Structures are given as structure tokens and as C-alpha cells.
Amino acid sequence: MYPANVAYHRASSVAEAVELLAENEDSKLLAGGHSLIPLMRLRLASPASLIDVGRIAEIQGISVCGDCVCVGALTTHSTLASSCDLQSACPIVPEAAALIGDPAVRNRGTIGGNLAHADPASDLPTVAVALGATIKATGPNGKRSICAGDFFQDLMTTALDDGEVMTAVCLPAIQAGQGMAYAKMLHPASRYAVVSAAAVVTVEDGRCAAASVAVGGVETAPAKASSVEAALTGNALDAGVIACASAAVADDLAGDAIDDVFASGEYRRAMAEVYVRRALTSAAERAG
Amino acid sequence: MTTRIFSSGIRRREDPRLITGKAAYTDDVTLPGMAYAAILRSPHAHARINSIDTSAAAGMDGVLAVFTGDDINAEFNPVPCAWLVPNSDLKTPAHPPIASGVVRYQGDAVAVVVAECRYAAEDALELIDVDYEPLPVVIEPDKAMCDDAPQLHEDAPNNQAFHWVMTGGDVDAAFDDADVVVGERILHQRLIPNAMEPRSAVAQFTQATGELTLWSATQNPHIARFLTHVVTNLPEHKIRVIAPEVGGGFGSKIPYYADEVIAIFCAIKTGRPVKWTATRSEGYQSTIHGRDHVEDVELAADSDGNITGIRAKVWAGMGAYLSTAAPGIPTILHGLMYSGAYDIPNVKADVYGVFNNAVPVDAYRGAGRPEATFLVERLVDKLANELDVDPADVRRKNFIPAFEDGHDVATGLTYDSGDFAMSLDMATEKIGYQELREEQKRLRAEGKYIGIGITTYSEICGLGPSQVAGAVGFQGGLxxxxxxxxxxxxxxxxxxxxxxxxxxxxxxxxxxxxxxxxxxxxxxxxxxxxxxxxxxxxxxxxxxxxxxxxxxxxxxxxxxxxxxxxxxxxxxxxxxxxxxxxxxxxxxxxxxxxxxxxxxxxxxxxxxxxxxxxxxxxxxxxxxxDPPNFTYPFGTHIAVVELDKDTGRIDVNRYLACDDCGPQINPMIVEGQIHGGVVQGIGPVLCEGAVYDEDGQLLTGSMLDYALPRADMFPEIETSSSVTPSPHHPLGVKGVGETGTIASTITVYNAVMDALKPFGVEKLDMPLTPEKVWRAIHANGKEN
The missing domain is CATH 3.30.365.10 (Aldehyde oxidase/xanthine dehydrogenase, molybdopterin binding domain)
Structure with a gap:
């Protein structure tokens, strides 16, 4: 638990952070530090320098503008979990954020750090994919937007370039007739998701007009459950339809499943069906 | 009218300083000129050390010295084992403080760096070049005794550390004559103690006076002083051991460790006070583990359900070396408790202590007695199943009748006082046992599965008469x-x-x-x-x-x-x-x-x-x-668990602990001990356990993977107590630190097996993770 020597720089703006990233070889951005610092303390990561973005005011906080909820990359999990604005505009985010780690972790960890770290067992990537969130980043060549579906590429690998700083996550606000829910099997030690599911359903005239479902914890990146979505669309969301649609998640999880001491790949796949069903059941109830 | 102070739940005076961070632990000790040690630990579970090159590390800025096994082992004696169980063919291979020639577990010390700060010491560790030649590895205790198993020590053939047999009555005849025999193979996985404070040592040697002061996170400073003398040859009257605030131990701070010896050696050689504190993951690889039993157990009974015999063959993993008290745990503190709360005339324990390529095992809360209670109570439940009678009834039938001043059991112990039937009645009444059984039946009809587990235990504590300590090979008094x-x-x-x-x-x-x-x-x-x-x-x-x-x-x-x-x-x-x-x-x-x-x-x-x-x-x-006898607390615990059929997850819905530890000096503290013990005992049933891969790599090497029980896993623990004084104790008190752990593991295990009964599941190895339960209920097909 004693990290190797590391140089430390503090950025006071996004522009400065981008500059520092360019200037310092083998550098890492430091936000809440809840993924990076443990790796450094175990000497599994030994970057030459850290660029602390933790005090950049312009990328903190939550704002709701019409149909879009803009969450600054440095917003902590505890802020997400307790935000009234989010609770009404995008309630699945506080629901998931409240299940991250423990209070100490939630007080330091940030949405930007969490998404950028792209741990497949993490909660917010799955939610971001189900919501169709947009990730905003600034780099040496200016600003760009990346949709969540393209952002998570592989195990701890994202579409962010080395020189880029994530600035915000834009979430679509909940619409009339929509319900959203997150269901998670907690790992008893790490509190990460063994398996999780995020579901957003839109009900019109008693039938599912649109559905978006993502599964976390099973594959190396959040999996979009398009077979489940297809089986829901056009149907009344009763228990039978939900159960049937949930079973279709097997078709959406064709890649290699994560397999560890606690849970095998086979079990994770089986649990994906259970947690998709649970998330859909709650989401359908909430859609009313 | 004065306030009654005995039996009053006054607040613990220790707590304000502990919970406000004002308590001073070993790691808080800072001395002028203090240097810091970091220990290089073997990444291999078994390997020959062909060479060690420390020159680059020794030449680093801030590094004062680097020592290897050759340095320390030339001057200090091996770390001793201090419980030499007699008549057991005990082998005590030398345990050098730093490995020489061969490492025998992942975490075995290979070298130590002393530096001006811990960071420099850790940097220097990375510069030490060790040429390892990996050797074959064996982890499971029963496999370690197979013919072709890799051998750990030349002087312990077949990896056998000892073979201890305890018999009472004529157990073979009891089994020959039995109407009913039930049996099971029980595995007690390795557990990693997690005291909140990691182990730590500060050593200061004053050359001018020849005095050594050792601050150490120990549960027994006087033993530590004596063993420091044994290892270093320093005269005992010149050694002072201070255990400042110690942040929990659960047994893991009883042993005398190589790490303290290393700190002392470094202090003597460098002339500087030296501090060493384990990191958490270092602790997982160097602080003793608990349990590690493979057991084949059997119970004999007549067709009326009268128990006539219990026998067990046990392979107890010792790890790579014998830790301080290790041989006494699966023998004296385990086999002698096979009578439990029952009048069982014939008992036999056949225990092999086995070396394996893993962290040494020693006392962990309950130490041998949770395993003994587990096998007795598991077998009693199996008997009830076999005879299709209520598990409470089969217990009542076999209890030792109430006694106030001594009862001899077949293992040779004399219990001091007990009333097991009263305890079971109290617990079943308090929890509403009959109603629970009816609710269980009703819920099963609805496709919901709850399980009820009962344990009535007797345990041995208040260790103990020194004459007995000597007779059973404990190298000290009690x-x-x-x-x-x-x-x-x-x-x-x-x-x-x-x-x-x-x-x-x-x-x-x-x-x-x-x-x-x-x-x-x-x-x-x-x-x-x-x-x-x-x-x-x-x-x-x-x-x-x-x-x-x-x-x-x-x-x-x-x-x-x-x-x-x-x-x-x-x-x-x-x-x-x-x-x-x-x-x-x-x-x-x-x-x-x-x-x-x-x-x-x-x-x-x-x-x-x-x-x-x-x-x-x-x-x-x-x-x-010097106590004239041990004390024998007893009690009854009942758990109610619920199965989530979709996932295999088990939830504990209710937990009742009815304990009798004699008169309670402070009932609030008693309750706290029971709460902690119960939780610590349930962890291994539901989630907790060390996992090594076949190469001896510890896969559960940090809290990211090693699942300790957490508060949100538990309902409010219900407690109740009876008061049966110990006849031989000046205050009548018996002790309560381990009762929770001794009773709760099997109570919840039996409850889970009860919940899984409709699925035809009779046995699962702990921990009962959701996947294991899910697979079991699916493998055995539908509910019957």
C-alpha cells in the first residue's frame, strides 16, 4: 500500500488539464481517486505523473435543460444519489448511484472517473448505455460527443483518447409514460455488480412503445439487450411478456462471460435473465 | 440505596477513545531515529531459492540495510511451536524467521529492507533479485497426505505433522450395533482473520544496557516476551513487551510471528528503532488463517433416536509451518468437545495435522470448537432427518440431564454445570418454534422456502488448569x-x-x-x-x-x-x-x-x-x-433463513441466541460479544472463505474478493440468557467471547439445509454462495 514516486499537477481548468496531459508523458487524470489510487497503492499502476482535475469547478454539478440533464464529470456518486433534480428528471441514476460501494466511496468517487475507468462490474456504465447517454470530452483538437453505446469498448477500455478530458455526461430526461429501473446483484466483498440490469420502458396506450435494456457484469463492457427490447415492443408489459422477453437476453450475451472465484460465466448469464426481469418489472410498474 | 454495579450494563469506558481515534496503537509509536522495515515475501507457494541478489537494494538512497535468511538464521533460533500435543508423533520442522533455501507458502519472508522511510523500503524491495525454482504445490489437507503429494519438510514424511487419537467408550462396538448410522464429509474452508488493526511491531534495542523493548500488536505480551527470549537468546529480564492499544485479534494475535523477530533483528543490527506494520494484503499472506479442516464424520444411534456414538477422521491443514498453538486447536480444543450437549457414551477423534503450502493456521475465534459443534450438530440434524423426527425432539432425547456441580463426558472432560433442555425450551418458546414450523409448511405450499436451524451447544473455555495445560503439551501455564x-x-x-x-x-x-x-x-x-x-x-x-x-x-x-x-x-x-x-x-x-x-x-x-x-x-x-477446571458455557441458537429460488441467495430473516455464561458482570458487553461472535460465525456459511488456486496463489488476496460479513446481511439479532453459575468460579462466571462463533456457523448451515430439503439437497460445502445454492437446487431437479 505504498505507491511509487509520482509527480503531481493540479489543473484549475479543463484547458489546463488538456495541456498538462499533453506535456506530461505517462500521466493519469486523478478525479475521486477511487479506482486509480488503489491500483497505485498495490503498484499495479505506477504513472509518472498525476493530473488532478478534482477542483475544476466548470465540470461539477447537475443542470436540467428541457429534455436534457447535464451532469458534470466530477459530480460525486453521493451527489447523484441525493439530487432532487435527478430524482425527478432521471431517477435511475440516483437509484444506481446509491448502490455504489459505501458512503465513503460515494463521497469521493465521481461519475466521470467511474465511466472513464470502465470497469465491467461498475454500475453507471450499464445505466449510461440503457439511457443512451452522451459523453462529452475535450481534447487538443477541441470538443466532441460520444454516445454511451460506442464509449465502452472493452475491459477498462473506452473511446476516450489519451489526451482527452471527460467533461460531462448528458442524460435524456424521463418522458411521460416512461419508467426506469436498475437491479443489481451485489458482490458481497467488493459491492460491485456481479450482474446488473438497467431498463427504460415507454408505455403508450397500455403497450410498450419503446424499451432500452442494458446488462452489466457479464461481459467485458455493458451489453445492450436488443433481443429483449424487440420482444417487449408492441406488447402489454405483463408478467408473462416480461418473463419471455427477459429469457431472450441469452441471445444478447453471445461473448465470453466474466468468470471468477465468486460467480462463473454460466451463472452470470443465468442471472442476467433474472435481473433483467426484475429491472423490467420495476420499470413497467413505474411507467404506470 | 446503592446502584447495583455487578450485572449492570454500564457503558464501556474504552469506547470514547476508540471511536474518536484517540487510542494509540503500535503503529502510532514513533521513536527518535526510527527506521522502517519492509519484508519481501515469496510470490511462489513452494520454490527453491537458487540465489538472492540484494546489492542494488542495499545501494539505494535511504536504505540502511538488507538482510536475508542467511543473516538472521545464523544468529536467531527458529520461531517455535509452543503446543506440543503429546502421544501424537508430533514433528516440528524448523521455522526460520526468514526462509533459507526453500519458500513454502506464498507470503513466506525472503528478505527485509530497513530504510529511512517505508516508501524507500518498498522501492528497495523491487530491486531485490531472487532466482526461484518453483516446486510442486499441495493445498488441500487430505490430498497432502496422499502418496504422491509434494513434500514440504524432509523431517515430516507424508506431510504429517501429527496424528492424535482420542477415544472414549467403545466406539467401534457402538457402530457395529447401531440401527442407524449417518455420516458426511465436512469441509471447513480457510478463514482469514480481519482484525481492524493490522499486525505491527516496533523494536528498540539499547546497546548500552542490553535492553530490548518490543511494542507489538499481541494478545499475550508475557508469552511474547518469553518467546522473544527463546528466539533471540536475550535474557528475559532485559526484555519488555508492550501491547499498546490492540485493535482486535480474534486469535490472530496470539501467535509469535517471524515478523516481530525480523523487526528485533533489524533493530539490533542497525542500532536504530525499527517499525514494521503489515499492509492489509500483506496480512492476508502472513497472518495466520483459521479452520482448514476436511472431516469424515459419523454418528450411530438406535432406532429410537438415542445416540450411541460419534466418530470423526479429520485432516487439519497446518499450513507450511506449525504456528505457536496450532497443534492444540484441532486436537485438545476440538476432539475433546465431540460430546457436545449430549450423553454420548462412545466417541472417537482421529486427527491428522497436515503440512500444506499455505499460510500457517492457528486459533481463530472459537478455535476448534466451532468445528466440533458443527459436526455434532450437523450429525444430530441428519439423524433427525433419517428418522423423520423433529430436530428439536432428537436433541431433547439425548441431552445430558441438568447438573450443577460436574458431569463427566466420554471424551474425559468434566463439564462444570449445565441445563441443556431448559436452554432449548427457552429458545424454542421465545422464537415460537412450532408456529415457525407451521409457517414453513404453509410457505412451501406457496413455493417459498424458509429453513429453521437449531443448535444446542456446550463449549469449553476459561482456559484453564495449568496442570492440564502441561498434560496436554501446552508449553506454558494458564x-x-x-x-x-x-x-x-x-x-x-x-x-x-x-x-x-x-x-x-x-x-x-x-x-x-x-x-x-x-x-x-x-x-x-x-x-x-x-x-x-x-x-x-x-x-x-x-x-x-x-x-x-x-x-x-x-x-x-x-x-x-x-x-x-x-x-x-x-x-x-x-x-x-x-x-x-x-x-x-x-x-x-x-x-x-x-x-x-x-x-x-x-x-x-x-x-x-x-x-x-x-x-x-x-x-x-x-x-x-489457577482455575481448578475449565468453564463450560452453553446455550441454544435458532436461525430462520429464506431462499431466493431465482438466484440461490440466502437471507437470514431471524437469529436468536440464548446463551448461558453464568452471572453477567455487564449484560451490554455480553450482548455485544454475542452479536460480534454470531456475525463472525455466519460469514463463513454465506460468503467468507480463502481460496487458493492449484499453484498456491491466494485468489482472495484482498477485501475486494474476500467477503467478510457486513451489517446489512443481518436482521436484528435477538438475545436472551439463562444463568447457571459455574460451581468452581469465585464469581460463577464462565466466559462468552466465542460462544456466538461456536454456535452460529452450524445454526445457519442447518437452517439452509432445512430450507433446501424440498429440493433433495443434503450437503453443500461452505461458503453457501448464491451460485452454489442455485446449482444445487437445479441439479437435483424439481422440488419433491
Whole structure:
């Protein structure tokens, strides 16, 4: 638990952070530090320098503008979990954020750090994919937007370039007739998701007009459950339809499943069906 | 009217400093000129060390010295094993503080760096070049004894550390004549103790005086001092061991570790005080583990359900070396408890201690007794299943009848007092057992599955008579010293040889003094943990501190009372036999208004202006209490669990603990001990366990993977108690530190098996993770 020597720089703006990233070889951005610092303390990561973005005011906080909820990359999990604005505009985010780690972790960890770290067992990537969130980043060549579906590429690998700083996550606000829910099997030690599911359903005239479902914890990146979505669309969301649609998640999880001491790949796949069903059941109830 | 202080749940005086971060632990010790040690640990579970090159590390800025096994082993003796169980063909291969030639577990020390700061020491570790030649590895204890198993020690053929057999009655005849035999293979996975404070040592050697001071996170500083002498050859009177605040131990801070020895060696060689503190993940690889049993167990009974015999063959993993008390755990503290709460005439334990390529195993809360209670209570439940009778009824049928002053069981122990039927009745009534069984039936019809588990246990604690300690090979005594000293102002210091580290004896021992002598609890200070300030004692473990050290405190207080009576008689110009005592006042019978208080007498004794003839000044007494027998707490625990059929997850819905530890000095502390013990015992059932891969790599190497039980896993724990005093103890108390752990593992395990009964599942290895349960209920097909 004693990290190797590391140089430390503090950025006071996004522009400065981008500059520092360019200037310092083998550098890492430091936000809440809840993924990076443990790796450094175990000497599994030994970057030459850290660029602390933790005090950049312009990328903190939550704002709701019409149909879009803009969450600054440095917003902590505890802020997400307790935000009234989010609770009404995008309630699945506080629901998931409240299940991250423990209070100490939630007080330091940030949405930007969490998404950028792209741990497949993490909660917010799955939610971001189900919501169709947009990730905003600034780099040496200016600003760009990346949709969540393209952002998570592989195990701890994202579409962010080395020189880029994530600035915000834009979430679509909940619409009339929509319900959203997150269901998670907690790992008893790490509190990460063994398996999780995020579901957003839109009900019109008693039938599912649109559905978006993502599964976390099973594959190396959040999996979009398009077979489940297809089986829901056009149907009344009763228990039978939900159960049937949930079973279709097997078709959406064709890649290699994560397999560890606690849970095998086979079990994770089986649990994906259970947690998709649970998330859909709650989401359908909430859609009313 | 004075407040009754004995049996009062007053708040623990230890807590304000502990919960506000004001307590000072070993790692808080900072000395002028202090240097820091970091230990290089083997990444291999078994390997030959062909060469070690420390030159680059030694040349690094800030590095004072680098030592290897060749350096330390030339001057110090091996780390000793101190429980040499007799008649067991015990082998004690040398355990060098730093490995020489061969490493035998992942985490075995290979070298140590001493540097100006810990960061520099850690950097230097990365520069040490070790050429390892990996050797074959064996982890499972039963496989380690197979013919073709890799061998750990030349002087322990077949990896056998010992073979211990205990028989009572004629167990073979009991099985030959049995109507019913039930059996099972039970695995107790390795557990990793997680005291909140990691282990730590600071060593300071003063060349000019030849004095060594060792601050150490230990549960038994006097043992640590003695063993420091044994290893270093430094004279014992020049060694001082201080256990400052110790942040929990659960047994893991009983052993004398190589790491302390390394810190001492570094301090002597560098002439600087040296601190070493384990990181959490380092602790996982170097602090003892618990359990690691493979057991084949059987029970014989007649067709009416009368139990006639129990026998077990046990392979107990010892790890790569024998830790301080290791051989005594699966033998004396395990096999002798096979009678449980039952009148079983024939018992046999056949125990192999086995070396395997893993962290050494030693006492972990309950130490041998949770495993014993587990196998007895598991077999009793299996018998009930086999005969299709209620598990509570089969227990009632076989209980030892109530006894107040001794009952001999087939294992050779004499239980002190117990009333098991009363305990079971109390628990079943309190939880509404019959209603629960009916609810279970109703829920099953709805496709919901709850399970009910019952345990009635008897446990052995208050270790113990020193003569017995000697007879069973424990290389020490098990008595405790106490000194009670009144100051002129009437305030009291009590120095004890035991070493509380979270159990609350600073509070409860003050309650004993207050109860015995009528002084305010706040006027009593309990001193412990420093060998230079406390009388000899053998430490805090085995639920013995209140039972043994507390008895010493009570007896010393009674000696004070005797002397105070003499002084009071003199001052009141009366005969000693005419003096009455009540609540700290000494008075002539019938004249309580003319009393001398204990404070009056303390002042007179200290100034000594007017003492009775032949009576020495001072008001101080010391005692060395050697218990005449062990104490045997008992009780009944009942758990209700619920299965989530979709996922295999088990939830504990209710947990009731009815314990009898004799009179309770402080019921709040008793309840706290039970809560902690229960939770610690349930962890291994549901989630907790060390996992090694076949190469001996610890896969659960940090808290990211090693699942400790958490508060949100538990319902409010219900507690209740009965009071059956120990007939031989001055206060009647028995001890309660381990009862929760001893009872809860099997209580919840049996409850889960009860819930899974409709699925035809009879056995699963712990921990019962959701996947394991899910697979079991699917593998066995539909509910029947």
C-alpha cells in the first residue's frame, strides 16, 4: 500500500488539464481517486505523473435543460444519489448511484472517473448505455460527443483518447409514460455488480412503445439487450411478456462471460435473465 | 440505596477513545531515529531459492540495510511451536524467521529492507533479485497426505505433522450395533482473520544496557516476551513487551510471528528503532488463517433416536509451518468437545495435522470448537432427518440431564454445570418454534422456502488448569496474576497479566472491584499490556480473560477486604469477628453509623500511623489464580433463513441466541460479544472463505474478493440468557467471547439445509454462495 514516486499537477481548468496531459508523458487524470489510487497503492499502476482535475469547478454539478440533464464529470456518486433534480428528471441514476460501494466511496468517487475507468462490474456504465447517454470530452483538437453505446469498448477500455478530458455526461430526461429501473446483484466483498440490469420502458396506450435494456457484469463492457427490447415492443408489459422477453437476453450475451472465484460465466448469464426481469418489472410498474 | 454495579450494563469506558481515534496503537509509536522495515515475501507457494541478489537494494538512497535468511538464521533460533500435543508423533520442522533455501507458502519472508522511510523500503524491495525454482504445490489437507503429494519438510514424511487419537467408550462396538448410522464429509474452508488493526511491531534495542523493548500488536505480551527470549537468546529480564492499544485479534494475535523477530533483528543490527506494520494484503499472506479442516464424520444411534456414538477422521491443514498453538486447536480444543450437549457414551477423534503450502493456521475465534459443534450438530440434524423426527425432539432425547456441580463426558472432560433442555425450551418458546414450523409448511405450499436451524451447544473455555495445560503439551501455564493497589486517596489501580484488546475488561474488571469493595467504578483503573507494569499472565484468548483473570481480580479484592477488616477492627476497637461489611463500609455489628469506609482504611494503611500489631502498611494484594477446571458455557441458537429460488441467495430473516455464561458482570458487553461472535460465525456459511488456486496463489488476496460479513446481511439479532453459575468460579462466571462463533456457523448451515430439503439437497460445502445454492437446487431437479 505504498505507491511509487509520482509527480503531481493540479489543473484549475479543463484547458489546463488538456495541456498538462499533453506535456506530461505517462500521466493519469486523478478525479475521486477511487479506482486509480488503489491500483497505485498495490503498484499495479505506477504513472509518472498525476493530473488532478478534482477542483475544476466548470465540470461539477447537475443542470436540467428541457429534455436534457447535464451532469458534470466530477459530480460525486453521493451527489447523484441525493439530487432532487435527478430524482425527478432521471431517477435511475440516483437509484444506481446509491448502490455504489459505501458512503465513503460515494463521497469521493465521481461519475466521470467511474465511466472513464470502465470497469465491467461498475454500475453507471450499464445505466449510461440503457439511457443512451452522451459523453462529452475535450481534447487538443477541441470538443466532441460520444454516445454511451460506442464509449465502452472493452475491459477498462473506452473511446476516450489519451489526451482527452471527460467533461460531462448528458442524460435524456424521463418522458411521460416512461419508467426506469436498475437491479443489481451485489458482490458481497467488493459491492460491485456481479450482474446488473438497467431498463427504460415507454408505455403508450397500455403497450410498450419503446424499451432500452442494458446488462452489466457479464461481459467485458455493458451489453445492450436488443433481443429483449424487440420482444417487449408492441406488447402489454405483463408478467408473462416480461418473463419471455427477459429469457431472450441469452441471445444478447453471445461473448465470453466474466468468470471468477465468486460467480462463473454460466451463472452470470443465468442471472442476467433474472435481473433483467426484475429491472423490467420495476420499470413497467413505474411507467404506470 | 446503592446502584447495583455487578450485572449492570454500564457503558464501556474504552469506547470514547476508540471511536474518536484517540487510542494509540503500535503503529502510532514513533521513536527518535526510527527506521522502517519492509519484508519481501515469496510470490511462489513452494520454490527453491537458487540465489538472492540484494546489492542494488542495499545501494539505494535511504536504505540502511538488507538482510536475508542467511543473516538472521545464523544468529536467531527458529520461531517455535509452543503446543506440543503429546502421544501424537508430533514433528516440528524448523521455522526460520526468514526462509533459507526453500519458500513454502506464498507470503513466506525472503528478505527485509530497513530504510529511512517505508516508501524507500518498498522501492528497495523491487530491486531485490531472487532466482526461484518453483516446486510442486499441495493445498488441500487430505490430498497432502496422499502418496504422491509434494513434500514440504524432509523431517515430516507424508506431510504429517501429527496424528492424535482420542477415544472414549467403545466406539467401534457402538457402530457395529447401531440401527442407524449417518455420516458426511465436512469441509471447513480457510478463514482469514480481519482484525481492524493490522499486525505491527516496533523494536528498540539499547546497546548500552542490553535492553530490548518490543511494542507489538499481541494478545499475550508475557508469552511474547518469553518467546522473544527463546528466539533471540536475550535474557528475559532485559526484555519488555508492550501491547499498546490492540485493535482486535480474534486469535490472530496470539501467535509469535517471524515478523516481530525480523523487526528485533533489524533493530539490533542497525542500532536504530525499527517499525514494521503489515499492509492489509500483506496480512492476508502472513497472518495466520483459521479452520482448514476436511472431516469424515459419523454418528450411530438406535432406532429410537438415542445416540450411541460419534466418530470423526479429520485432516487439519497446518499450513507450511506449525504456528505457536496450532497443534492444540484441532486436537485438545476440538476432539475433546465431540460430546457436545449430549450423553454420548462412545466417541472417537482421529486427527491428522497436515503440512500444506499455505499460510500457517492457528486459533481463530472459537478455535476448534466451532468445528466440533458443527459436526455434532450437523450429525444430530441428519439423524433427525433419517428418522423423520423433529430436530428439536432428537436433541431433547439425548441431552445430558441438568447438573450443577460436574458431569463427566466420554471424551474425559468434566463439564462444570449445565441445563441443556431448559436452554432449548427457552429458545424454542421465545422464537415460537412450532408456529415457525407451521409457517414453513404453509410457505412451501406457496413455493417459498424458509429453513429453521437449531443448535444446542456446550463449549469449553476459561482456559484453564495449568496442570492440564502441561498434560496436554501446552508449553506454558494458564493461570493469571492480578495486583490490586489502593492509593492513599482511596483510588485503585489493578494490574492484570491478561491483555484485553476490545473485550471491555477495563470496564468489567472495574465493576468487579466496585462490587467486591464498594468503591466507585470510576475510582478504579485497570492496567494491562506492559510486561514491566503487570504481573505474569498468559494472555487474552479462549474466552478466558473474565473467567481466569477476572477471578484473580476478585480474589485479590477479597484479600484486600480481609486486611481492611483487620484494620477496621483495630480502628473501631473491636474484634475482627465483630466487624460487618456492607457497600464499602466496615462497622461493628449493629452500629453501621460508626463505619470506616474503605477509603478511610486505604488512607490509614498508606500512612500507617495506627496499624494493628503485626499488620504491614499498605493496602495492596496480589493473586495468582489457577482455575481448578475449565468453564463450560452453553446455550441454544435458532436461525430462520429464506431462499431466493431465482438466484440461490440466502437471507437470514431471524437469529436468536440464548446463551448461558453464568452471572453477567455487564449484560451490554455480553450482548455485544454475542452479536460480534454470531456475525463472525455466519460469514463463513454465506460468503467468507480463502481460496487458493492449484499453484498456491491466494485468489482472495484482498477485501475486494474476500467477503467478510457486513451489517446489512443481518436482521436484528435477538438475545436472551439463562444463568447457571459455574460451581468452581469465585464469581460463577464462565466466559462468552466465542460462544456466538461456536454456535452460529452450524445454526445457519442447518437452517439452509432445512430450507433446501424440498429440493433433495443434503450437503453443500461452505461458503453457501448464491451460485452454489442455485446449482444445487437445479441439479437435483424439481422440488419433491
Amino acid at each position: 493461570w493469571e496474576g492480578a495486583i490490586v493497589r489502593f492509593h492513599p486517596s482511596g483510588k485503585v489501580n489493578v494490574a492484570i497479566g491478561s491483555s484485553p484488546h476490545g473485550q471491555g475488561e477495563e470496564t468489567t474488571f472495574a465493576q468487579i472491584i466496585s462490587h467486591e469493595l464498594g468503591v466507585d467504578v470510576d475510582d478504579v483503573n485497570i492496567m494491562h499490556g506492559d510486561t514491566s507494569q503487570t504481573p505474569m499472565g498468559w494472555g487474552t484468548y479462549g474466552s478466558r480473560t473474565t473467567a481466569v483473570s477476572g477471578a484473580a481480580v476478585a480474589i485479590a479484592a477479597r484479600k484486600i477486604k480481609d486486611k481492611a477488616t483487620q484494620i477496621a477492627a483495630h480502628l473501631l476497637e473491636a474484634a475482627v469477628e465483630d466487624i460487618d461489611y456492607e457497600n464499602g463500609n466496615f462497622f461493628v455489628k449493629g452500629s453501621p453509623d460508626q463505619a470506616k469506609t474503605i477509603q478511610d482504611i486505604a488512607l490509614m494503611a498508606n500512612v500507617a500511623w495506627d496499624m494493628p500489631e503485626g499488620v504491614e502498611p499498605g493496602l495492596e494484594a496480589s493473586t495468582f489464580y
